[in-house]
Amino acid sequence: MxxxxxxxxxxxxxxxxxxxxxxxxxxxxxxxxxxxxxxxxxxxxxxxxxxxxxxxxxxxxxxxxxxxxxxxxxxxxxxxxxxxxxxxxxxxxxxxxxxxxxxxxxxxGQFHCDECGICRVGGREEYFHCKKCGSCYSVKLRNNHVCVENSMRHHCSVCYEYLFDSLKDTTVLKCGHTMHFECLMEMKEHNQYSCPICFKSVCDMTKVWQKIDDEIAATIMPEDYRYKKVWILCNDCSETTEVMFHIIGQKCGHCESYNTRTIAPPMQ
Structure with missing residues (x-):
């Protein structure tokens, strides 16, 4: 039968x-x-x-x-x-x-998010939908992240895969931009610590800045450059400062970051 x-x-x-x-x-x-x-x-x-x-x-x-x-x-x-x-x-x-x-x-832990319009993984109770960012984020980031409009609806700035429905884990940077977690780890392995989109530091760089302080203190500039000043723009706090030039790096006078770049002096 x-x-x-x-x-x-x-x-x-x-x-x-x-x-x-x-x-x-x-x-x-x-x-x-x-x-x-x-x-x-x-x-x-x-x-x-x-x-x-x-x-x-x-x-x-x-x-x-x-x-x-x-x-x-x-x-x-x-x-x-x-x-x-x-x-x-x-x-x-x-x-x-x-x-x-x-x-x-x-x-x-699959669940469907009506606002995303697609299924997510990780458990519905562990995620919330951020309307401005346009995607589901971990509840740990509720009221604890920088919102960037539709931050997930773009391509990863490292591998260029579309993030919104990617199968790979994504991470939210301090600046609010997003990328694949594995791409972030690859960046760090190559000593790249700034967001590829806005250039802000992606992690706490305090110890790195302290090491640069020590290097600068131990490296005396030639006489011709010892008193040279330059204007810098800080990628972390967006402030401009006039500082002493050093071949190793220029330190922001506001937030003490070395994530800076030289610029033309401001218009008078």
Missing amino acids: EASNKELFFELDSEKSEYGCKHYKRRCKIRAPCCNEVFPCRHCHNEAKSLVSSPSERHDLCRHDVRQVICLICDTEQEVSPICTNCGIKMGEYFCAVCKFYDDDTSK
Whole structure:
């Protein structure tokens, strides 16, 4: 006797980790309405279409446009739904009807944000939506970050991947700008400590400034430059100051940062 849909569901549910792709574990594929081709997920589609030879054929799939999915258990193509209309298998432990999104790994804490318009991970209780920044941030940043309008709706200034729906972890810098966390770590590994967008310091540089103080104290300038003055603009506090020139660096007279650059003297 053939197994009922309910029996089939319980039998196959234990094998769910065998299905899916490198991005998500699930039991369905999607048909991309933009090109009418079948892919394991939208990321697989976007990766494949970014490699086609013809620039005119390169495109991304809008998650909200997906209308058809194919069950990986019984190969039935059907309209988007959480359960296969033919074999009754649950196609993903997490399902979002808005994003047409399936995923078995619920430990990610997936939730849909209506204001973002997409699904996020990390647990709804751990995030809030900042209307000015235009994205969900950790509750630790509520009333504790510099707002930059639509700060997440741009490309990472290091790798140039679009941040708003990136799969990689993002971080909010002290200045309010955002970038991938791994890109920030890569910057620090190469001794780059200023935001690529506004040039403000991305972390507490107090100890670094103290070391520069010591280097300057130990480095005597030649007589011709010993009393030379220059005007500087501080990237951290945005103040201008006239200071003594030194080959190692110029210290801001307001916030004592060495994250400065020389400028022309202000107009009288």
